[in-house]
Amino acid sequence: MxxxxxxxxxxxxxxxxxxxxxxxxxxxxxxxxxxxxxxxxxxKWKWLWDEWLTTVDHKKIGIMYLICALLMFFRGGVDALLMRTQLALPNNHFLDAEHYDQIFTTHGTIMILFMAMPFIFALFNIAVPLQIGARDVAFPYLNAISFWLFFFGALLFNISFVFGGSPDAGWTSYPPLSELAFDKGPGENFYLLGLQISGIGSIATGINFMATILKMRAPGMTLMRMPLFTWSVLAACVVIIFAFPALTVALALLLLDRIVGTHFFTILHGGNPMMFINLFWIWGHPEVYIVILPAFGVFSEVVATFARKRIFGYGSMVVALMAISVISFFVWVHHFFTMGAGADVNTFFAVATMAVGIPTGVKVFNWLFTMYRGRIRMSLPMLWTVAFVPCFAIGGATGVMLAVAPADYQYHNSYFLIAHFHQVLIGGTVFGMLAGMYYWWPKMFGFLLDERLGRWAFWFFNIGFYVCFMPQYALGFMGMQRRMYTYPADLGWGTLNFISTIGAYLMGIGFLFMVAQIIYSIRYGQRDLTGDPWDGRTLEWSLPSPVPHYNFAVIPTVEDRDYWWVLKQQGRTQELRPRPEEIQPIHMPKNSGRPFLMGVAFFVAGIGFVFNWYVLAVLGLLGVVACMVARAFEYDDEYHIPVEEVQHTEAALGRL
Amino acid sequence: MANASGQHTAFGPGPGAHGEEEHKHGAGLYIAGYILSLVLTAISFWLALTRAMPLGPLMLVLIILAGLQIVVQLFFFMHVTEGDGPPWHSMALLLGLIFTFAIALMSMWIMSFHYQVQ
Missing domain, CATH: 1.20.5 (Single alpha-helices involved in coiled-coils or other helix-helix interfaces)
Known part of the structure; x- marks a missing residue:
């Protein structure tokens, strides 16, 4: 016993x-x-179930995504601090090699797939339907499924830490290292299944928001009147829909190699490990554009709002977004120039990679021209946006350096690369998501986040960022490679590594200030009584904060770009207030517990496959099928909110 | 009703439109599509498992079968030829075809390693 x-x-x-x-x-x-x-x-159990676990309301789903993203930001950040602590001194043995491998693997995977992805989905959910004048997304039930698949995928991945062992083959999980012969433990299976399950949710979200943007716009909201954030979401959805299937295929084939003994990526029996690398980056490169495009959208909204000017070059912004989303599919080989596919292959992909700099440069100049002669307010969203510009410019420049294929043979997998992609992913995506979080926070919760604590967070995080990553460019040139868990003292890397670690801790303090800011503001934050705390330009600011669950009592008819701003200028804001005689019963989807149960079923199946407990796997998959069958026979999944209830709610908000 | 013009409802193409869809198609089309896709899958598995022909022609036949599978999915399940409003699905399909061919052809180019000494 x-x-x-x-x-x-x-x-x-x-x-x-x-x-x-x-x-x-x-x-x-x-x-x-x-x-x-x-x-x-x-x-609160009933409240939790009724209000959150079964909800199909895009605003609540957005908030749940946001909470998950912040929690995963914390875990990924702790991983980063553990790594930086280990690297602070030469010959350090704070972590051993095995633990270090696990930690850099979980850090990378979590930050990209379980922090950046839910963060962008949080903003998609919170802002898009409100910006285009819709009452929910096109498929609210599917939206809930997407969230719960992400949630249980992330849970499956994270639970590996205390149950079975973490994956340790890097976030890219290249075979042959990630094949069964070299990586016995269940960790790698956790990685494959966690990503696979949340990946299904991501594809569904891409389809959902594309359908929402193309089909659900309010009357008069033509494509060229859409806010730029919505445009950026459309661009990101195009990339999600076409890129994620490549990841699904790569992960599925590797899983087959590991659990049923096929040979897709082994040298034996005609397999080819390089094909995994190829498939992985067919998804992997577009993936970084998936997480940066919505950040570009946030910056476009924030710059226009806080400079109190119409965005400069709206048309070129749209063209740039779409151009980036197409070019993103023609650059993936720059992640493995050193594979040696040939001079012609490398030349093509090097040139395509540099070409991405053109539309991105157009966008940066458009933001600067929007700020030029604007009456700028340096509120928190704007602060992060202004910090983004130089950070992303440096990151972009080092990116073009890496795109030079012959030179990449020197930089490849060095700390130069590490510094580059952290600069564009933190300076671009994280700054953008934080700007978006501050910007739409009052719309979500009805109060503003405290400025003073936010500024402390901002400066700690920003200064910490440069202190952490600038030395890493130099370390790369000095020959330090990524993923090494320790280094001898006589190489002279000690000082720069120590400085870098100090920077990492400063960023950690910045994060703690953010936590303090949120906790403080829940109690003492300035309440948003107008619904329009930033003097905004787009439709979401015409609604009260937080928004009633049906969003618009009467769907507005849009006549111009930045319509809310135009109405304010012309003194016509009253037109977006509902008139009692206009209010009709509102058609809404019913809540459902099935998306949550489906997530649980996927989780059970995932555990089953991870440990090759096939009875459990089959039971889980049967649960999934049962959920789908039950959905197919569900006829009563919608209801109407009666006119009196809408009138009552609107009157309570002082809008009637 | 609030959903008079379709666009105004909380969920446009969702269950609201579901009832009409079923009237338009009935189950026959779906069953035919289902059987066709099963047959196509069975043929390709049978060809691959029995090695019924040499590798080169086999690959070509499998690619053609896969292409037919896509056509079945699009016509029988997704009804590409129908729909109202702007033809977004045609544009999406075109873009998808471009990406698919670009990625497949470029992958073959990359993975051939034709510059390496064998």
């Missing part, structure tokens, strides 16, 4: 690995007990 327990604990709970795991177990246990206790004490 005791022996059996010890065997289980050592195999699955990894209790033989030492205090880091024990501490995590205790923390996870205490947090879970805390959550359960609070929910029980305040009798």
């Amino acid at each position: 005791w022996e059996g327990f010890r065997h289980f604990a050592d195999t699955y709970l990894m209790w033989n690995e030492g205090p880091l795991i024990w501490m995590s177990d205790v923390l996870i246990l205490l947090t879970s007990i805390g959550i359960v206790a609070v929910l029980t004490y305040f009798k």
Whole structure:
């Protein structure tokens, strides 16, 4: 009995690995007990189920995405700090090689797939239907499924840390290292299944928002009157729909290699590991554009709002977004120039890569020209936007350096590359998402985030960023390679690494200030009573904050770009207030618990495949099928909000 | 009703339109499509497993079968020839075809390693 327990604990709970795991177990246990206790004490279980777990409301789904993104930002950030602590000194043994491998793998995977992706989806959900004058997304039920697949995919990936062991073949998971012969543990299976499950959700979100933007716009909202954030979401959706299937295929084939013994990516029996790398980056490069395009959209909204000017070069902005989304499919080889596909191949992809700089440059100049002679207010969203411009410009310039194929043979997989992509992903995506979070926070929650604490967070994070990553460019030139867990003292890398670690901790402090800011503002933040705290330009600011669940009591008819701003200028804002005689019963989708249950079923199936427990896998998949069949026979999934209720709500908000 | 013009409803192409769809097609079209796709899949598996022909022609036949599979999906399940409003789906299909061919052909170009000494 005791022996059996010890065997289980050592195999699955990894209790033989030492205090880091024990501490995590205790923390996870205490947090879970805390959550359960609070929910029980305040009798909130029903509220949790009715209001959140079963919701199909895009605004609530957006908030849940945001919470997940921030939590994953925390975990990815802790991973980063552990790595920087290990690298601070030469010959350090804070972590051993195996743990270091696991930590850089989870850091990369979490930051891209479980932080950046839910963060952009949070903003998609929160802003897009409001900006185009819609009552929800095109497929609200599918939207809930997308979220829960993401959630349980992320949970599956994260649980590997304390149950079975983390993946350790890098976030790119190249074979042959990630094949069964070299990577026995279940960690790699966790990676493959976690990504696969959340990837299904991502594709569905791409389809959902493309349909929403193309089919659900309010009357008069022509494509060329759409806000630029909505345009950027459309561009990102094009990339999601066409890029994610490549990842699905790559992961599925690698999983087949690992669990049923096929040979797609082994040298044996005619397989080719390079094909995985090719497939991975067919998705992987477009993926970075997926996460940067919505950030560009946020900057376009923020710049116009806080410079109090119409965006400069709207048409060229749209063309640039679309051009980037198409070119993004013709650059992927620059991730493996050193594979040696040939001079002609490398030349083509090098030139295509540099070409991306052109539309991006157009956008940067358009933002600068929008600011030029504007009456700029340096509120938090604008602060992050202004910080983005130089950061992204440097990151873009080093990107063009990396695009020079012959030179890339020197930079490849060095800390120069690490510094480059952190600069564009943090300076671009993270700054953009934070700007978007600050910008739409009052719309989500009805109060503003505290400026003073936000500025502390901003300066710590920004200064920390440069202190952390500028030395890494130099370290790259000095020959330091990525993913090495320690280095000898006589190479002279010690000082720069130590400085870099200080920067990482400064960024960590910046994050803590953000947490403090949110907690402080829940209680003391300035309440948004007007619904338009930033003097905004687009339709979402014509609604009260937080927005009633049906969004628009009466769907507006749009006559111009930046319509809300135009109406304010002409003193016609009253036109967007509902008139009692115009209000009609509002057709809405019903909540459903099935998306959540489907996520659970996928999770069970995932665990089954990870450990090759096929009974569990089959049970999970049967659960998925049962959910789909139940949906197919569901006829009563919509209702109408009666006129009196809408009138009552609008009157309570002082809008009637 | 609020959904008089289709665009105004909370969920345009969702269940609201569902009832009409079923009237238009009935189950026959779906069953025919389902059987066709099963047959196409069975043929390709049978060809691959029995190695019924040499590798070169086999690959060509499999690619053609895969192409037919796409056509079946598009016509029987997704009804590409129907729809109102601007022809977004044609544009999306065209873009998808461009990306598919570009990615497939370029992958073949990349993975041939034709500059390397064999």
